[in-house]
Amino acid sequence: MLELNGATYRYAGYARPVLHEVSLRVGDGEIVGLVGPNDSGKSTLCLVASGLAPASIGGELKGTLTLDGTTAAGLRTFELAERVVIGFQNPNTQRSGIAATVFEEIALGPMNLGLPVVETVARTRDAISRLRLEAIVERDPQRLSGGQAQLVGIASLLAMRPRHVILDEPTAQLDPEGTRLVGEALEALAARGTSLLVAEHKTDLLDRLCSRIVVLDAGRVVRDGSAGGVLDDPELRELGVEPPARVRLTRAVAHAGGDPRALEAVLR
């Protein structure tokens, strides 16, 4: 389980905190969605939940991050990496720059963990197959489209088989097919007991994947509940979050005098 307790975080050189008293729990095998308008602190929360803030980027954290009951404070970045991984928004910075092929890029994480070659190759092939990347394994990672680079970045994290995964807008550059593949890969990870925190603007994806949704606004948690409950919240749009298509359609049907429950049943 990944747990944040009363986390208030201020970046180095900033006068004010970006996160305020954020408490969050992601259980084993659970996928928690994180939504909120731009600049609400989602990316910062991802950094704090991964331990990189403050361990690597500095700043000041009040409150605690615990991973499977152990406090993350004082862990070095490579020790954190053995427990929790984070995927960033920009796939180009996710690329190592030292791998000649996509295969080597994905294998880098397991290699760094000091795994035997056989295990590294097995994990790499598994991640490649989950995201259907077979056609580009020999390609230069620098010469990929934005969507391909994003899938390779996610595959690189999957290959490490971490206990906890944090993803900051993992499907930002993906087409519907790529988004579907990422969704399936995340579900498979959760089924193995991995806890996942996914910051996303695509609420349709979260609606399908998540058991819980957390809404962040100005660095504070303003909603935390079941996916259905939060995404159906009539005030969601006022909080800067677009409800998923299911909710909008259901409301449109109700508004037109139809039976929203019948539509809901069909959609689900």
Added chain:
Amino acid sequence: MESVGAFVIGGYIGPLAIIVLAVLPAAVVAGVARRLLRVSLLLTLPIAISVVLVSVFTRAGSTVLFQIGPFDATLEGVDFAGQTLVRLLAISTSIGLFGLTTEPRSFVLDLERRGLSPRFAFVAAATLEAVPAMVERAGVIASAQRARGLDTEGSLRARLRGVLPLAGPVVVSSLTEVEERSLALEVRAFGRPGRRHLLWRIADTRAQVAVRILMLTLLGAAIVMRLTGTFPALP
């Protein structure tokens, strides 16, 4: 090895022999002779100009060839400049050949296999790739700025006026990217101490090993002979 050899052997014949017997045949076999010539001349030209000016006019000598103002161009100065130029050419061709025939990431990973720290390997690879990456980024930013009306065409002055404002965004975005990339590497346990099991190794044939040993032996012998004063004085 060729670069060090050019300095150790000295004279005209030594560096020229290195170019003709070692560098050029390898360049022809690799199919990069024409590009090598261009790259080497580009690398050598700026230094060559200053070497010729400084050597010819400031080197003391008894034979004055001609005078420009208060400066005497001496035969000894011309000779010194000539020897320096052939050495520079030997160095630039051998470095150019290395650059044109070696894939940087393969080279760095092979060094890691031979014991180099992964962290150093990353720094070396990032450095080798920094220049083309920045050129590419500058191209993207320039296109974006041109689309918004920035004039980067025309005379040299107009081009400079157009290009200078791009320097800030290129450098800042490159630095930001490096920071994010180092974070992404840390996430993938890059800083973990201990050896990594690398997935592959560069093919190193017996012939390649033999050539390396031969060249190292020749270089070692030349250094020893030079230090002991038994090296023949070459013209």
